[in-house]
Amino acid sequence: MKRLSVNIDHVATLRQARGENEPDPVTAAHLAELAGAIGIVSHLREDRRHIQDNDVYLLRRTLKTKLDLEMAATEEIIKIALDVVPDLVTLVPEKRQELTTEGGLDVASQVSYLKEVTKRFHDKNILVSLFVNPNENQIKSANKAGADFVELHTGEYANAKGKDIEKELARLKKAAKFAHKLNLKVNAGHGLNYRNLKPVAQIEEIEEFSIGHALISHALYVGMERAVKEMIQILSESAA
Ligand code: PXP
Numbered sequence: 001m002k003r004l005s006v007n008i009d010h011v012a013t014l015r016q017a018r019g020e021n022e023p024d025p026v027t028a029a030h031l032a033e034l035a036g037a038i039g040i041v042s043h044l045r046e047d048r049r050h051i052q053d054n055d056v057y058l059l060r061r062t063l064k065t066k067l068d069l070e071m072a073a074t075e076e077i078i079k080i081a082l083d084v085v086p087d088l089v090t091l092v093p094e095k096r097q098e099l100t101t102e103g104g105l106d107v108a109s110q111v112s113y114l115k116e117v118t119k120r121f122h123d124k125n126i127l128v129s130l131f132v133n134p135n136e137n138q139i140k141s142a143n144k145a146g147a148d149f150v151e152l153h154t155g156e157y158a159n160a161k162g163k164d165i166e167k168e169l170a171r172l173k174k175a176a177k178f179a180h181k182l183n184l185k186v187n188a189g190h191g192l193n194y195r196n197l198k199p200v201a202q203i204e205e206i207e208e209f210s211i212g213h214a215l216i217s218h219a220l221y222v223g224m225e226r227a228v229k230e231m232i233q234i235l236s237e238s239a240a
Helices: 009-018 025-034 053-062 074-086 108-122 136-144 155-159 163-181 197-201 213-222 224-239
Strands: 003-007 041-044 069-072 088-091 127-132 148-152 183-188 206-211
Touching: 003 069, 003 213, 003 224, 009 025, 009 148, 009 213, 025 127, 025 148, 041 053, 053 074, 069 074, 074 108, 088 108, 088 148, 108 127, 108 136, 127 136, 136 148, 136 163, 136 224, 148 155, 148 163, 155 163, 163 197, 197 206, 197 224, 206 213, 213 224
Parallel strands: 003 041, 003 206, 041 069, 069 088, 088 127, 127 148, 148 183, 183 206
Antiparallel strands: none
């Protein structure tokens, strides 16, 4: 069955709004694990707008599943990641003014730099995923850079309307097959929710989904356990 990783950044966003200790994203991560998530994702941004360094260290020490640290490939964050030693790093582009990660990483324009960065992580047994648009050139470049995974950006699919939904789904399918043929493992995420997940979850080559905003929003009303279980239920129905 396809696997669910839960991104807990939005719990930290709420905490930072008050500058106090609650709600605690690490507690949210533990509850998500208990409900069946097979991994936790958090994005240590350069501007530290939500997750803080201490959260990442605490997650590393206390998670029972796996930690996927989302990050920009900048020297400051690379050094922290090499010290934390997450199970996986997902390299993403980062802009100061964006509300969320807006597009995939332009791997094609920086293959040799990303190859060097990937090697530094591999030397510490940390797997590397590159967050890319469903585009063959970017996927080919991710393979050249030595990545273990690509995470396909599902944002355009999530934002599509009418006939464009099928078009975006077809792009994701084609990209997933292409990556799989290159022996890359395939994850996907961004903008996925309880309504739009099923068709993407039916793409055979995608192994894992990284979901944050919709799940954390739903958890506010129904609690983390139910929010995670309902998402896992969609993944299991997709496999049927
Ligand atoms: N994957 C990546 C690489 C992301 O940057 C994000 C957003 O933080 C997600 C998945 C999750 O997106 P969403 O919060 O829309 O579910």
